Amino acid sequence: MYCASRGCVPAKGRGIVNTQTGFATTPLERQVVDSEPSRFRWWVLAFLFLSILINLLDRQVLSIVAPVLRDTFGMSATQYGQIIFGFMLGMALMQIPAGIFLDRWGARLGLTVMSCWWSAANLVHAFARSVPQFFALRFLLGMAECGNYSGGLKVIAQWFPSCERALAAGIFNSGTLVGSIVAVPLVTFLTLRFGWQVAFIVPSTLGFLWAAVWATVYRSPQSGAADINPNAKRGGAGALGQLFRMRQTWAVLAIRGLAGPVSQFYWFWLPEYLKRERQLSLETIGLLAWIPYLVGGLGNLGGGWFSSHLIQRGWIVDRARKCAFLVAVVLTATSGLVPVLPSVAAAIVLICVAVLGINAFAATFMGMLTDIFPEQYVARVAGITGLGDSGMSMFLMLATGMVVDRFSYLPIFISAACVPAFAFVLVLTVIRRIERCHP
Numbered sequence: 462m463y464c465a466s467r468g469c470v471p472a473k474g475r476g477i478v479n480t481q482t483g484f485a486t487t488p489l490e491r492q493v494v495d496s497e498p499s500r501f502r503w504w505v506l507a508f509l510f511l512s513i514l515i516n517l518l519d520r521q522v523l524s525i526v527a528p529v530l531r532d533t534f535g536m537s538a539t540q541y542g543q544i545i546f547g548f549m550l551g552m553a554l555m556q557i558p559a560g561i562f563l564d565r566w567g568a569r570l571g572l573t574v575m576s577c578w579w580s581a582a583n584l585v586h587a588f589a590r591s592v593p594q595f596f597a598l599r600f601l602l603g604m605a606e607c608g609n610y611s612g613g614l615k616v617i618a619q620w621f622p623s624c625e626r627a628l629a630a631g632i633f634n635s636g637t638l639v640g641s642i643v644a645v646p647l648v649t650f651l652t653l654r655f656g657w658q659v660a661f662i663v664p665s666t667l668g669f670l671w672a673a674v675w676a677t678v679y680r681s682p683q684s685g686a687a688d689i690n691p692n693a694k695r696g697g698a699g700a701l702g703q704l705f706r707m708r709q710t711w712a713v714l715a716i717r718g719l720a721g722p723v724s725q726f727y728w729f730w731l732p733e734y735l736k737r738e739r740q741l742s743l744e745t746i747g748l749l750a751w752i753p754y755l756v757g758g759l760g761n762l763g764g765g766w767f768s769s770h771l772i773q774r775g776w777i778v779d780r781a782r783k784c785a786f787l788v789a790v791v792l793t794a795t796s797g798l799v800p801v802l803p804s805v806a807a808a809i810v811l812i813c814v815a816v817l818g819i820n821a822f823a824a825t826f827m828g829m830l831t832d833i834f835p836e837q838y839v840a841r842v843a844g845i846t847g848l849g850d851s852g853m854s855m856f857l858m859l860a861t862g863m864v865v866d867r868f869s870y871l872p873i874f875i876s877a878a879c880v881p882a883f884a885f886v887l888v889l890t891v892i893r894r895i896e897r898c899h900p
Contacts, residue, residue, distance in 0.1 A: 517640030542862020549855030551603025560844025580668030627828025631765020638758035649747030718849030764821025792818025797878035
């Protein structure tokens with residue numbers, strides 16, 4: 462393994478160092494990234510944006526109908542946490558296999574398969590009638606949905622130069638928040654008008670439509686050919702072994718493992734918090750709960766734009782990304798005050814600030830992954846980091862239900878305020894310098 466050093470220095474046998482970014486590049490990376498970027502990359506990004514929007518729309522149905530399901534089936538907060546645990550367990554077990562599958566067979570086939578899989582799993586939720594059934598279906602949903610993130614980062618690394626990757630990643634990841642925004646009024650309307658079963662069925666059809674279009678029109682940037690990577694095919698466990706010998710791999714796994722559950726908390730528990738602690742009706746939740754997700758989308762865009770803007774103004778990548786991380790951590794820390802505010806409006810405002818921060822953190826993190834790891838490893842590394850996110854989230858979501866049943870939401874919001882700061886410390890102490898490294 463070697464990492465690019467600052468300045469224009471030959472990287473023996475591996476390529477050259479780009480003087481603008483300070484990163485070593487391989488011949489393949491120079492061909493795809495350092496050549497004149499194709500304008501088609503923005504259409505590709507639009508398709509990725511839609512994919513993760515649909516992904517989160519399907520994922521959010523459960524959290525929005527959770528108050529109805531809990532009342533209908535007599536679920537406790539702990540049992541609801543167990544259902545979320547099933548989803549996160551599926552994600553954790555499939556993260557690395559999904560990354561390997563995407564690296565071997567490419568994003569065209571990989572994202573098509575994943576989209577059809579999660580759409581089918583979400584649709585069948587309409588026929589569940591017990592906690593074990595919901596647990597099993599969430600498990601299947603989690604297994605498929607995790608590949609969307611890895612595949613999206615892989616495509617971004619293929620199509621975008623380094624100075625645009627954090628912005629592209631922010632736009633891509635903002636689809637999660639737009640999906641959440643759309644989900645709140647749509648699922649609320651479908652539930653109140655037609656019942657919670659229809660709220661699962663209708664969004665699921667969008668994933669099948671997206672998969673059909675993607676499989677038809679997408680081609681890899683390498684000469685328009687199929688994006689199967691023969692080197693990744695041969696790499697297998699050996700490539701994983703090389704990645705796990707890098708301190709950067711362990712660092713990004715831990716960073717996402719700390720910061721990721723904060724986003725999961727707001728996705729899965731915000732409607733429940735507004736219902737149980739703030740005594741809001743489902744109609745009022747439908748009117749208010751989309752606002753933090755909208756602001757979070759701005760955080761994705763702003764976080765991605767901010768560090769990319771600094772790089773374009775001449776900042777080195779390392780300094781620009783760390784500055785963006787610091788701003789995001791400060792914003793996220795405001796969530797610790799949410800439970801003690803007497804006003805619902807004030808609580809929503811601070812939740813918005815915190816969600817803005819954690820999503821700016823996520824966009825910067827996604828950009829950092831493509832900075833550090835070569836394109837042919839990005840999906841695999843994203844899968845590894847997803848294992849950290851899912852592994853931590855499944856236990857923390859389960860713990861959230863237990864803490865809420867026995868105490869309150871106060872310890873949860875305080876934890877959400879603190880853990881991104883610990884993640885930033887790992888950037889400073891373990892990754893140290895954000896630069897291109899090769900296994």
